[in-house]
Amino acid sequence: MAKTSVNSKIGEFFYSPASHLIKLRKELQWAIAEKQTLKDVYEEEKYKKLTAIKSKYDNLLAKPAFKACDKVEYADKVMADKLQAFDLKQYMQHRAVNHALTKAIFKAIKKGESYQSAIEKHQLQFKKVVAQREEFVKKLQKEKQDFLLKYNTKDCTEYDQLLAKLKDDYQQKEKEINLKINEKISARSKKLDDKIACLEQKIANVKTKIKHTVTLEKDVLLSVKGLKQYFGGLKAVDDLTFNVKKGEIFGLIGPNGAGKTTVFNCITRFYDATGGDMYFENKYGEVVNMRDFKVHDVILQGISRTFQNVELVKEVSVLENLLVACTREYQSNFWIHALGLPIVQKEDKILKAKAMNILKFMGIENYAGWYAMGLPYGILKKVEIARALMSDAKLIIMDEPAAGLNDSETAELTEIIKKIRDQFNVTILLVEHDMGLVMNVCDTVCAISFGQLLAIGTPEEVQKNKAVQEAYLGVEEE
Amino acid sequence: MDKRLKQQYSFDSLNVQSKTSKPIAKNVRGIFKNSTFQYLLFGAILIVLLLVSVKTPYLPYSWYGGLISTACFSIASIGFCLLMGYSGMASLGTGGFIGIGCYSVYYVMTLSGLSFFLAILVAILIAIIIGVIVGFISLRIESIYLVILTLGLSEILRNVYRVLSDSINIGRVEIFGMKILTADTMYIIVPILVIIMIVTKNLISSPTGRAMLAMKNSTAAAQAMGISVLKYRLMAFIICTVYASISGTMLILRNGSATASSGTSFYALITSLNILAAVIIGGYKSIWGAIFGTFVMYGMNTTILQNISFLSEHPELVTIISGVLVIVVVMFYPGGLAQLLQGFKGKISKLLLKIREAKYGKDLG
The missing domain is CATH 3.40.50.300 (P-loop containing nucleotide triphosphate hydrolases)
Known part of the structure; x- marks a missing residue:
């Protein structure tokens, strides 16, 4: 990109090889970057498609899976989840009660009074909280018994059949998607290769217009x-x-x-x-x-x-x-x-x-x-x-x-x-x-x-x- | 499928996704956070408000005038916001640039009889030429000197308008054979405002906006990072003048006539100063701030203050109120009302935390 002679200065105003070269090199850089990330991009696309199919299958399997599952285990899991949510709620209650007690004790100490009454009140509230939990557990157990009376069968045949069928289906679809994606990748990469080759050719052409007369010493x-x-x-x-x-x-x-x-x-x-x-x-x-x-x-x-x-x-x-x-x-x-x-x-x-x-x-x-x-x-x-x-x-x-x-x-x-x-x-x-x-x-x-x-x-x-x-x-x- | 059964009975039980689908409320919140949606919603609300004030007695008719002139001048303020907040330059030429829009519409429509939208295009073209000139000057002259220079340029433009034709009158504009009445101008003005907002937001969050910010912070560093100061300064000034010019076309569309020699005309110095004050009140880096500041300067008087009986008896107090507001904002919130709002958000979350601690005690760990 050395300065060309004065004669071509007017020409340079309309077309400058240096700025053309910059533009071409930028294009080349992005083409190469796209080629490098091509596989990741399509892999992501493939992953998205496959997960969509899987979630569709999950919806289909939902009812048979419920029939096939062990009901006692299922009821236990439901109970544990509900209890956890309840405990989380009760934890905040518990904290509020404790905080009120601390405040009451500090207040009593400051005034020089006895804080026995505050502790008694706290114990009363605490007992209430514990009683609430016991009641809730009892309710849950009753719910579990009702549930088990209603659904006490275990039937795996439908689930197994459907699963086998879907697995075959999935393999076929996966093959199709793979084929499609591979085709896309090869088509795109071929296009990019062509583009890169074309750009390199263009860059070489433009380079000849710029004379580099100076060479540096080695290294x-x-x-x-x-x-x-x-x-x-x-x-x-x-x-x-x-x-x-x-x-x-x-x-x-x-x-x-x-x-x-x-x-x-x-x-x-x-x-x-x-x-x-x-x-x-x-x-x-x-x-x-x-x-x-x-x-x-x-x-x-x-x-x-x-x-x-x-x-x-x-x-x-x-x-x-x-x-x-x-x-x-x-x-x-x-x-x-x-x-x-x-x-x-x-x-x-x-x-x-x-x-x-x-x-x-x-x-x-x-x-x-x-x-x-x-x-x-x-x-x-x-x-x-x-x-x-x-x-x-x-x-x-x-x-x-x-x-x-x-x-x-x-x-x-x-x-x-x-x-x-x-x-x-x-x-x-x-x-x-x-x-x-x-x-x-x-x-x-x-x-x-x-x-x-x-x-x-x-x-x-x-x-x-x-x-x-x-x-x-x-x-x-x- | 039930999440309790997924571990055992899912189709691909080896890698079950723990990610559950987003609740609807969260999705809705995500849409509301999208700036483009916000701007569209803003436009819709503005049109509804204008319709209510025109067609029904629930809002006084004076609201229409206030809101529509806010919308017109907002376009100029957004451009000024970009110039001042993102490129670090200021100008007092907004009034003159607004005149470009008015006069191109007048000459294109009355003398050559072309359509209104073509007139806007001509206005943009002339604004680009003026923007290029000021942009080149801004390379040599900076800060307060540039402000004075643009002030002079604005006055030159205004005098040119006076010589050309002191008062212009285009009457009611016809678009596609339909006469646009004063009450119908909002269907053109509000969509253009929304488009301008969206385009500006896109620019701000793009590499162009970053380059402008870099130039504002340090010219030397920006140049070392390959940012051409000439290019981006020109860009900033062109955007500013083009927006002001579009704002002028909208104003002439609404008013139908304008006079150059009167002290309160669109292209007088007072407009430039008002826009500068609006951007400072609202916050010079925020689009919402620019619009709100313009409302304070141009819309608050007719919509709110005039309906208070005490102030309508003493109209001179209105100017004092806006003056005091500028002083208060500059003293306490140099980032404008946008900064005030952000501070407000933080204060609310702090208050909520305090209430929580009063009830439950401090969080451990």
Whole structure:
């Protein structure tokens, strides 16, 4: 998606291969997602159909089953159920009586009177409650005897016959349903396969229109070359060059005002850099220059970021906060949203399942339904990291992840960052002031001061570097 | 089948479902919780109330005027609600946008003789153009400056109307050869209000609504999550202007005429301020709140307050009452009457718990 020549700029207004590619890839993504969940969807449909048949059979079997059952056992069960309901009711009565007694005793003690009369009254009421229960049990027993006199036969033949017949019927129906569902699955999956193949062909065609001239060195994910960012006369970043390798945790350190956050904002296109290039191998394995993209298209290339001060939507739940990161992944457009068509819910369901998985991974699935407003800061930081994971990014940029966390939370964060790198197969680029965290977690550390590179290497190397020590502690005066 | 026999005699006795069918009462409650059903019910109740006030002596005729103007202005307030509560922008241009609807209906119907519904379409198209212009401006200018800018735009629009034709009169509109009398306008206005409510609710609970909320909370985070600020700001402003314009077409349908130069016309500054007050009173994130706030501003006077003899003798007190209401709501319930209602729900459940504890003692564990 590199910038094409000036001649084709007018053409780009009507047709831009880059945006066409984005559209095609989104379609492809949803086709693949549907193919993966195809079996589950139809399995659910099948299960629903079968349970409907079963409940229909149960209704048919109801009368014969009553004839076939052991009447004494049945009567006992009915009696036990009724007694349980009665006990539940009486429990509340009992509680009210007890509570009244406690209150009466406290009152009497306060006044200094004897509470004998209250206890007597309570005992009287208690006896009443017990008597009520006995009466009820007697009534139930009488009912049971009447029932047994009325129905005393046990006849299994009708039930057995009907059951055998229904079982044959069921097997046949199950076979039919299976056949139908399998047919549906194969038809749909064939259609999807065709669609996927067609889309892949189209993507390949569109790709040829975009020329990628730059290649990165082996194992390099992001290459920043000669990055410059001037604010008027202030050189916030001045000719900075570094490489981030695939799968490593890269730390950017430096004293206050060194331009660390500015570098991040340049990479994520919040600032339009004065000069220099940032080459990035995107989600689809193409090398692109980040300068060609607008700030809201960066996430589609596979770079997502977190913020120094938590920036979440406070009025919606944690789960919906994660869905915000998927706004570009929805295939449905404004009109479909306005009409409230069921497609939206279908897409929501798939993305919500994905979000729940990520929340589980972060260990905060219990907070999924909570409003983001009022949650502790440590949880919010985790939610923000989870949100960055939602977009299947290849590079996650963390701006001071440990800011505002206590020691135990920082230790937990160290583990989480390492776990994310291993499990999601991403590269992490972080700015951090907490040196303990940086030295623990980073594979490579890059130190900058006044927008210029001081040192780059393993944490130990950088720690021993004299220029870095001077930048942090000042030059020794003799 | 009897649940006591299921364990032994059910057809598939190995996996008996413990789930019993839902009781009917619960199903009914579920339907009532469905927002679309609620809105339809609201529309039905509104039409019944209007019919009662027109056809029977049980409600005074003044109720008709109050309720129908509430319904008309509610459309504009819902749009404003979306703009302010969900996209975090405010405007004082509602009056001017309402005028777009009035004047498109006037010119399309009297000059070209096309049908009323076509006139609505034209009104929507012009509103979209104005919305795009304001939306682009909103990218550069924010908060209070945007409010002042839209105020200026509204006054420009109003003066344009004055130059075009100071007072417009379309008389009674004909639809499909039938003349729509004042009492029959509700059959057009109320269904359109219900449709607007349903569409807005759908948008709010969809990814579009979430994106707007994200943009309101933090522009930077929204952009990092792939949300184009340009797109959603434009969308919010277009929705707001289109709703206001539809509201204008409904108003001209009901009144038949309007004057631009009078201070109380639909497109004067007072309308914009009233709608802003209505949304703040009702709660700027709730559709019900917007409608209730509009009722307080536009309907309460003619329906309730004028029927109190003391207030009908001193009509100047009515304005004071609504002013005091705005102050009280902003001071104690910044979330509007919607927040008040939610607080009320919580208080009732607390009270019930207290009564229970007084009788049975505290729950253990």
